[in-house]
Amino acid sequence: MPFGGDLTVNDRFLAIDWGTTNRRVYLVDQAGSVLDTFRDDRGVLGVGRDGGPAAFADEVAAIRARLGDLPVIAAGMVGSQRGWALVPYLSCPSGAAQIAGALYEVAPRTWIVPGLSDPRGDVMRGEEVQLLGAVHAGLAPPDALLCQPGTHCKWARMEGGAVASFATSMTGEMFALLKQHSLLAEFLTGPVADGPAFRAGVAASGDGALLTALFGVRASALLGLRAVEDSAAHASGLLIGSDVRGAGVGPDSDVYLLADPMLGALYTAAIAQCGGRAHLVDSHAAFVAGIAQIWSLVRDR
Amino acid sequence: MPFGGDLTVNDRFLAIDWGTTNRRVYLVDQAGSVLDTFRDDRGVLGVGRDGGPAAFADEVAAIRARLGDLPVIAAGMVGSQRGWALVPYLSCPSGAAQIAGALYEVAPRTWIVPGLSDPRGDVMRGEEVQLLGAVHAGLAPPDALLCQPGTHCKWARMEGGAVASFATSMTGEMFALLKQHSLLAEFLTGPVADGPAFRAGVAASGDGALLTALFGVRASALLGLRAVEDSAAHASGLLIGSDVRGAGVGPDSDVYLLADPMLGALYTAAIAQCGGRAHLVDSHAAFVAGIAQIWSLVRDR
Numbered sequence: 001m002p003f004g005g006d007l008t009v010n011d012r013f014l015a016i017d018w019g020t021t022n023r024r025v026y027l028v029d030q031a032g033s034v035l036d037t038f039r040d041d042r043g044v045l046g047v048g049r050d051g052g053p054a055a056f057a058d059e060v061a062a063i064r065a066r067l068g069d070l071p072v073i074a075a076g077m078v079g080s081q082r083g084w085a086l087v088p089y090l091s092c093p094s095g096a097a098q099i100a101g102a103l104y105e106v107a108p109r110t111w112i113v114p115g116l117s118d119p120r121g122d123v124m125r126g127e128e129v130q131l132l133g134a135v136h137a138g139l140a141p142p143d144a145l146l147c148q149p150g151t152h153c154k155w156a157r158m159e160g161g162a163v164a165s166f167a168t169s170m171t172g173e174m175f176a177l178l179k180q181h182s183l184l185a186e187f188l189t190g191p192v193a194d195g196p197a198f199r200a201g202v203a204a205s206g207d208g209a210l211l212t213a214l215f216g217v218r219a220s221a222l223l224g225l226r227a228v229e230d231s232a233a234h235a236s237g238l239l240i241g242s243d244v245r246g247a248g249v250g251p252d253s254d255v256y257l258l259a260d261p262m263l264g265a266l267y268t269a270a271i272a273q274c275g276g277r278a279h280l281v282d283s284h285a286a287f288v289a290g291i292a293q294i295w296s297l298v299r300d301r
Numbered sequence: 302m303p304f305g306g307d308l309t310v311n312d313r314f315l316a317i318d319w320g321t322t323n324r325r326v327y328l329v330d331q332a333g334s335v336l337d338t339f340r341d342d343r344g345v346l347g348v349g350r351d352g353g354p355a356a357f358a359d360e361v362a363a364i365r366a367r368l369g370d371l372p373v374i375a376a377g378m379v380g381s382q383r384g385w386a387l388v389p390y391l392s393c394p395s396g397a398a399q400i401a402g403a404l405y406e407v408a409p410r411t412w413i414v415p416g417l418s419d420p421r422g423d424v425m426r427g428e429e430v431q432l433l434g435a436v437h438a439g440l441a442p443p444d445a446l447l448c449q450p451g452t453h454c455k456w457a458r459m460e461g462g463a464v465a466s467f468a469t470s471m472t473g474e475m476f477a478l479l480k481q482h483s484l485l486a487e488f489l490t491g492p493v494a495d496g497p498a499f500r501a502g503v504a505a506s507g508d509g510a511l512l513t514a515l516f517g518v519r520a521s522a523l524l525g526l527r528a529v530e531d532s533a534a535h536a537s538g539l540l541i542g543s544d545v546r547g548a549g550v551g552p553d554s555d556v557y558l559l560a561d562p563m564l565g566a567l568y569t570a571a572i573a574q575c576g577g578r579a580h581l582v583d584s585h586a587a588f589v590a591g592i593a594q595i596w597s598l599v600r601d602r
Contacts, residue, residue, distance in 0.1 A: 089524070121521040152484075152516060168520065169512040173483060181482045182474060183453075209547030210511055211470040211540070215453060219469065220422040223390070239512070246510030 013071045014063060015291040017126060018078035019043050024284075027067045032292035036067055044077040056084035057107055073291055075113035076126030079104065089117035095162030096132050096290070100297035113294065122168050127154045130258050130283050133290025135161045139281045140256035147247070147255050148283070149240075149263040151176070155247040171243040172263075175236060184214065187221045190229035192262075194269040197230035201237020202270045205245060213238050236266065244270045251275035258283035314372045315364060316592040318427060319379035320344050325585075328368045333593035337368055345378040357385035358408055374592055376414035377427030380405065390418035396463030397433050397591070401598035414595065419467050428455045429464055431559050431584055434591025436462045440582045441557040448548070448556050449584070450541075450564040452477070456548040472544045476537060485515065488522045491530035493563075495570040498531035502538020503571045506546060514539050537567065545571045552576035559584035 012035070015026040021043040027036040047055050060072055079087035087104040094116055103111040115125035127148050134140040135158055142161040148154040151172040157164045179188045192198070204213050217235050220226040226234060244267065249255060253276035257264055260283075268278040313336070316327045322344040328337040348356050361373055380388035388405040395417055404412040416426035428449050435441040436459055443462040449455040452473040458465045480489045493499070505514050518536050521527040527535060545568065550556060554577035558565055561584075569579040 117520075117524055121517045121524060121526050123520045123523055155513075167510070167513045168516040169510065170483070170516045171512050174512060174515075177478045177482055181478055182471070207547075208509055209468070209470065209543075211472050211475060211544055212456075212468050212547055214475075215469040215471045216422045219418075219424045222424055223418055223422060225422050242510075243512055246508075246513055 012068065013073060013295050014067055015288065015295075016063070016072065016074040016076075016078070017129070017287050017291075018074045018076040018083070019126060020045055020077045020082075023076075024287075025063055025067065026288055026291075027070075028288060028292055028295075032289060032296075034288055044080065044083045048082050053084055060107070060110055070109075071295075072110045073103070073113060073295055074111070075129045075287075075291065079112040079115060079125055083112075085112065087112050087114045089123055090114045092116055092118050092166065093159065093162050093164045094128070095160070096136065096293050096297060098162075099128065099132070100294045103294070103298060111298075113291075116163055116166070118166050120165070120167075122166060124154055124166060124168065127156070128163055129290035129294070130286040131156050131158065131163055131290070132161070132293060133288065134256060134258060134281050134286040136293045137285060137289035139286055139289075140279070145247075145249075145253065145255050146258065146281075147267065148258045149267050150259075153243055167247070169243045169246060171239050175239055178214065178235060179232070184218050184231075184235065187218055187228055187231040188235055190227075190232040192232050192236045192266070194265055195233060197226070197233040198237040198240075198266065198269065199273060201234040201239075202241035202244075202273045203237075204234075205238050205241025210238065210242050237270070240266055240270045241273070244274050244276075249274050249276045253277070254279065256281050258286055313369065314374060314596050315368055316589065316596075317364070317373065317375040317377075317379070318430070318588050318592075319375045319377040319384070320427060321346055321378045321383075324377075325588075326364055326368065327589055327592075328371075329589060329593055329596075333590060333597075335589055345381065345384045349383050354385055361408070361411055371410075372596075373411045374404070374414065374596055375412070376430045376588075376592065380413040380416060380426055384413075386413065388413050388415045390424055391415045393417055393419050393467065394460065394463050394465045395429070396461070397437065397594050397598060399463075400429065400433070401595045404595070404599060412599075414592075417464055417467070421466070421468075423467060423469050425455055425467060425469065428457070430591035430595070431587040432457050432459065432464055432591070433462070433594060434589065435557060435559060435582050435587040437594045438586060438590035440587055440590075441580070446548070446550075446554065446556050447559065447582075448568065449559045450544075450568050451560075454544055468548070470544045470547060472540050476540055479515065479536060480533070485519050485532075485536065488519055488529055488532040489536055491528075491533040493533050493537045493567070495566055496534060498527070498534040499538040499567065499570065500574060502535040502540075503542035503545075503574045504538075506539050506542030511539065511543050538571070541567055541571045542574070545575050545577075550575050550577045554578070555580065557582050559587055 011030050017024045024039040085106045102114045116128045146156045153169045153171045156166040256279050271278040312331050318325045325340040386407045403415045417429045447457045454470045454472045457467040557580045572579040
């Protein structure tokens with residue numbers, strides 16, 4: 001059932017950033033301030049395994065019992081086939097008004113934010129709230145390149161405060177695949193941090209032969225050309241360097257990064273090495289600003 | 302114990318292409334003709350699990366009992382840490398004379414061919430015999446670019462009939478990782494063959510953002526932009542296209558391919574799409590020509 005007109009006006013609401021493996025819940029007031037928040041591992045996969053749509057309704061009832069009997073807006077994989085209900089993607093370009101107009105009422109006083117699609121062949125669920133919120137809160141300009149590193153790294157081009165286009169790179173998943181399942185695995189046990197090995201990887205990513213450079217991680221360790229404990233940082237530099245270059249970052253690019261401190265430091269270093277400038281944005285603050293903006297558009301109409 | 306001078310002159314010899322999971326054994330006469338051959342799954346991993354060096358000696362005794370009590374020359378992963386004995390790599394550039402001079406006598410009348418290393422950070426074991434043999438048999442010119450597609454695709458630059466330099470791309474392993482362990486896995490169930498989906502992948506590989514293009518395989522299937530049954534062929538085109546471009550293949554490149562028919566067809570199509578010309582070389586004939594050349598250099602001195 002798409003969004004109807006039966007919203008109760010409320011001073012406060014509950015926002016859920018409901019991802020695949022984790023979720024974060026916020027109690028937000030009318031001004032967009034967070035009054036309470038908690039994070040747990042009741043992500044979509046965990047809840048879905050326990051019993052389909054009814055399990056999601058039970059989860060929301062438990063959240064209301066804990067934080068208040070308030071309207072709920074949820075974003076993320078909760079709107080996917082594995083989630084509570086399959087909410088159709090909204091096509092780019094899309095801003096907060098389009099998203100607010102396409103909220104999906106999955107239960108009384110309970111809405112799911114639609115994900116976005118890029119017609120060139122890309123999808124996101126949940127990241128769009130952070131992107132819009134970063135601009136709405138003044139943490140990034142209305143026309144900017146935003147980057148959300150992670151398992152699937154999103155690069156979004158914002159225009160006039162809306163998401164104009166975006167592309168996803170499987171950077172984090174690739175590193176995990178190599179570390180867990182590949183012939184490189186035994187060499188990828190060292191720490192990953194910015195430093196000479198990481199930067200050599202970023203530099204080598206400029207050669208454009210990623211599949212060859214990755215095999216070289218193993219060969220260089222076998223030949224004693226690189227210490228085994230440096231191999232993981234080098235591989236990370238290759239992947240993040242490829243990601244940053246593939247996104248077109250070059251001299252004088254400005255990139256607004258929504259990242260945890262570790263990935264934020266790695267991407268900042270790689271972006272600087274490619275001649276660009278990285279600006280760190282608080283992704284929790286961006287999410288709350290984005291969901292509060294969407295809620296205000298719904299509440300006020 | 303490196304090669305000594307106690308070789309028995311013999312009309313015939315046994316050659317073993319002893320890889321990680323399989324091996325192929327040839328009974329070869331003085332003229333380099335194959336009198337008998339068999340292939341089985343007694344690769345290095347299988348034999349090594351059953352009991353270290355003694356198990357390899359038992360395997361060779363069984364081969365001699367079957368094909369004749371003859372000198373044995375083995376190439377491949379049998380010379381690695383997981384094999385019979387760790388045989389040091391020979392550095393490029395290296396030709397048949399250097400390899401013949403560095404044979405490793407692992408047991409009486411039993412030698413292992415050393416692998417090659419590229420000082421820029423690459424290694425091979427076994428492929429060098431095919432490379433040298435392809436040129437020696439006149440299947441490829443003495444100065445040429447040779448390609449051995451597979452789990453780890455080798456690209457070798459031959460100069461004057463010797464291996465001047467080479468690079469390895471983890472193309473086949475990457476496809477297997479994606480198909481078995483990644484979030485793309487559920488979409489990579491269709492057939493892989495040359496066709497529109499494969500060629501679209503080769504074309505898209507020219508954008509240089511491989512990690513993004515791979516995520517797009519999933520997104521395009523979710524959005525209905527590409528049929529799920531075409532996704533595996535498309536992903537294969539992305540990976541092989543990246544491999545071919547990363548090797549520098551362009552207009553008027555000639556590439557001599559040592560490949561099975563399926564990979565040979567895919568690489569031929571990708572090379573042609575990049576403007577190059579592929580020439581198929583029989584890799585079994587190349588191996589036998591190479592090992593016979595090495596044997597003749599040892600036997601005659």
